[in-house]
Amino acid sequence: xxxxxxxxxxxxxxxxxxxxxxxxxxxxxxxxxxxxxxxxxxxxxxxxxxxxxxxxxxxxxxxxxxxxxxxxxxxxxxxxxxxxxxxxxxxxxxxxxxxxxxxxxxxxxxxxxxxxxxxxxxxxxxxxxxxxxxxxxxxxxxxxxxxxxxxxxxxxxxxxxxxxxxxxxxxxxxxxxxxxxxxxxxxxxxxxxxxxxxxxxxxxxxxxxxxxxxxxxxxxxxxxxxxxxxxxxxxxxxxxxxxxxxxxxxxxxxxxxxxxxxxxxxxxxxxxxxxxxxxxxxxxxxxxxxxxxxxxxxxxxxxxxxxxxxxxxxxxxxxxxxxxxxxxxxxxxxxxxxxxxxxxxxxxxxxxxxxxxxxxxxxxxxxxxxxxxxxxxxxxxxxxxxxxxxxxxxxxxxxxxxxxxxxx
Amino acid sequence: xxxxxxxxxxxxxxxxxxxxxxxxxxxxxxxxxxxxxxxxxxxxxxxxxxxxxxxxxxxxxxxxxxxxxxxxxxxxxxxxxxxxxxxxxxxxxxxxxxxxxxxxxxxxxxxxxxxxxxxxxxxxxxxxxxxxxxxxxxxxxxxxxxxxxxxxxxxxxxxxxxxxxxxxxxxxxxxxxxxxxxxxxxxxxxxxxxxxxxxxxxxxxxxxxxxxxxxxxxxxxxxxx
Numbered sequence: 147x148x149x150x151x152x153x154x155x156x157x158x159x160x161x162x163x164x165x166x167x168x169x170x171x172x173x174x175x176x177x178x179x180x181x182x183x184x185x186x187x188x189x190x191x192x193x194x195x196x197x198x199x200x201x202x203x204x205x206x207x208x209x210x211x212x213x214x215x216x217x218x219x220x221x222x223x224x225x226x227x228x229x230x231x232x233x234x235x236x237x238x239x240x241x242x243x244x245x246x247x248x249x250x251x252x253x254x255x256x257x258x259x260x261x262x263x264x265x266x267x268x269x270x271x272x273x274x275x276x277x278x279x280x281x282x283x284x285x286x287x288x289x290x291x292x293x294x295x296x297x298x299x300x301x302x303x304x305x306x307x308x309x310x311x312x313x314x315x316x317x318x319x320x321x322x323x324x325x326x327x328x329x330x331x332x333x334x335x336x337x338x339x340x341x342x343x344x345x346x347x348x349x350x351x352x353x354x355x356x357x358x359x360x361x362x363x364x365x366x367x368x369x370x371x372x373x374x375x376x377x378x379x380x381x382x383x384x385x386x387x388x389x390x391x392x393x394x395x396x397x398x399x400x401x402x403x404x405x406x407x408x409x410x411x412x413x414x415x416x417x418x419x420x421x422x423x424x425x426x427x428x429x430x431x432x433x434x435x436x437x438x439x440x441x442x443x444x445x446x447x448x449x450x451x452x453x454x455x456x457x458x459x460x461x462x463x464x465x466x467x468x469x470x471x472x473x474x475x476x477x478x479x480x481x482x483x484x485x486x487x488x489x490x491x492x493x494x495x496x497x498x499x500x501x502x503x504x505x506x507x508x509x510x511x512x513x514x515x516x517x518x519x520x521x522x523x524x525x526x527x528x529x530x531x532x533x534x535x536x537x538x539x540x541x542x543x544x545x546x547x548x549x550x551x552x553x554x
Numbered sequence: 555x556x557x558x559x560x561x562x563x564x565x566x567x568x569x570x571x572x573x574x575x576x577x578x579x580x581x582x583x584x585x586x587x588x589x590x591x592x593x594x595x596x597x598x599x600x601x602x603x604x605x606x607x608x609x610x611x612x613x614x615x616x617x618x619x620x621x622x623x624x625x626x627x628x629x630x631x632x633x634x635x636x637x638x639x640x641x642x643x644x645x646x647x648x649x650x651x652x653x654x655x656x657x658x659x660x661x662x663x664x665x666x667x668x669x670x671x672x673x674x675x676x677x678x679x680x681x682x683x684x685x686x687x688x689x690x691x692x693x694x695x696x697x698x699x700x701x702x703x704x705x706x707x708x709x710x711x712x713x714x715x716x717x718x719x720x721x722x723x724x725x726x727x728x729x730x731x732x733x734x735x736x737x738x739x740x741x742x743x744x745x746x747x748x749x750x751x752x753x754x755x756x757x758x759x760x761x762x763x764x765x766x767x768x769x770x771x772x773x774x775x776x777x778x779x
Contacts, residue, residue: 147665148663148664148666148667148668151660151663151664151671155657155664162652163652458648459644459650461609461636462607462609462642463636463661463662463707464633464636464637464638464665464711465633465637466633466634467633468630548604548609551609551644551648
């Protein structure tokens with residue numbers, strides 16, 4: 147075939163039969179748009195989760211939660227004593243730093259005539275080191291303040307803004323359940339959790355204050371450990387478990403009344419969750435493309451029925467069976483490619499709307515159209531075009547020119 | 555140019571009577587002839603044209619085009635001959651809708667590999683006197699103009715054989731006359747023209763008239779000596 151005429155007539159057909167081209171391409175446009183958006187967003191969400199997991203569960207960290215439930219709570223939730231933690235640290239030299247988890251729940255906070263309800267947690271002087279969150283203003287807790295049950299507080303960014311506006315709260319006093327605390331510092335911002343919780347809406351007190359003065363209990367909700375070498379964390383987690391089972395008199399065959407989590411486990415868990423999610427994404431996108439292929443096929447079959455005489459004529463003036471087949475395939479694939487281009491182009495402005503929304507509502511920052519998503523969608527669109535073209539192309543190519551001309 | 559001997563073509567469709575469209579027809583046409591094939595509808599003249607035009611294969615008999623037997627040609631080779639050697643003109647023009655006159659003329663060149671398709675298509679359109687309509691869509695042209703575009707399309711690859719099936723069947727007298735003039739002009743340049751018609755006036759332009767009835771040649775005014 148003459149390539150120049152071929153391409154020119156192909157493009158002319160697309161522009162002169164706009165309605166039909168749009169009808170054929172609509173499915174592809176929607177499928178590509180959905181695929182690009184969903185897989186880009188799932189990438190963004192994954193990155194946010196990975197960032198969160200990386201921060202909450204750093205490579206050299208181990209988390210211990212009290213209670214039989216996954217991530218704490220349930221049977222034995224009040225069975226993890228501070229003494230247990232001290233025994234673990236004494237027995238395991240691989241642990242270089244640790245910080246207990248001692249939450250006081252949501253409490254009423256007051257400063258002058260401003261008030262808020264905020265999550266109050268306890269920490270030690272090791273909090274900054276173990277949890278990798280220090281202060282951006284003022285100073286962190288000291289060992290003396292922790293040991294001496296000092297009424298000092300560190301305030302998260304959101305809480306600080308709610309209670310103090312834009313002025314530095316360091317040195318001022320805030321009231322938790324009407325008990326005064328001196329504000330020592332403002333915590334560095336960490337943003338939102340993937341569940342949409344604002345992790346900067348928090349107040350950190352010495353854990354001794356939380357346990358002894360506020361909650362008046364001697365059990366902790368867990369602890370975060372930091373080990374010498376990230377390679378050790380699995381082994382140390384095992385040792386933590388065996389020591390705790392011994393201390394808690396748990397017989398063989400009985401379940402733990404605590405759980406340990408290493409970064410590897412957490413990553414595996416997130417990976418598994420996203421694996422399921424991705425499978426759904428793939429299935430839904432695939433279903434959209436199959437539907438698009440059926441649309442292409444149906445419209446093209448109808449078109450060929452309409453164009454029977456034209457195909458007969460083309461054969462009369464010298465088109466071979468292969469020429470006709472190639473023309474039909476090229477036409478459908480061109481529509482698919484154009485639909486794909488439109489879908490991708492629509493994805494950008496839509497993402498510009500969705501991105502900030504996700505960031506403000508759920509903390510999924512940095513949402514953007516990913517190149518790999520575009521590549522996958524484009525490949526799927528072309529494959530859909532080929533799939534939808536196959537049958538009509540063979541039907542058209544097989545037409546007998548004499549019959550075709552007579553029917554026109 | 556054309557030699558057919560004892561060609562038969564029968565159509566069988568389930569539930570319909572068998573139609574013997576061509577029955578043992580033998581015919582030879584020399585290069586440069588202008589032949590009119592006359593006959594009532596259903597006489598088999600369209601089948602004859604389809605066979606001569608390599609659109610259809612006879613059930614039996616021999617067809618030699620330019621001295622070459624056509625029986626063993628592949629579908630692709632037949633398509634190539636239709637493209638280069640044969641030009642078709644149909645009663646209902648068969649122009650592509652929403653396609654300009656010049657693009658319609660260029661259609662056969664889509665299936666050949668000529669780089670000079672622009673000049674050739676302009677020349678063909680000029681030969682039928684429609685240069686000023688080159689960018690009109692087919693639907694914007696009169697019947698006579700549409701048929702002239704179809705003739706330009708048929709001659710654009712400079713075929714040695716022009717086959718026309720009732721080319722004036724949809725046209726009034728004046729337009730029909732112009733079309734016949736164009737065939738005569740092509741014939742004057744040496745192109746073999748076979749014109750199928752049932753119009754005696756159109757047939758009178760030909761130097762040889764073959765009458766066909768019930769799939770057989772009834773009379774033949776004879777080849778030019």
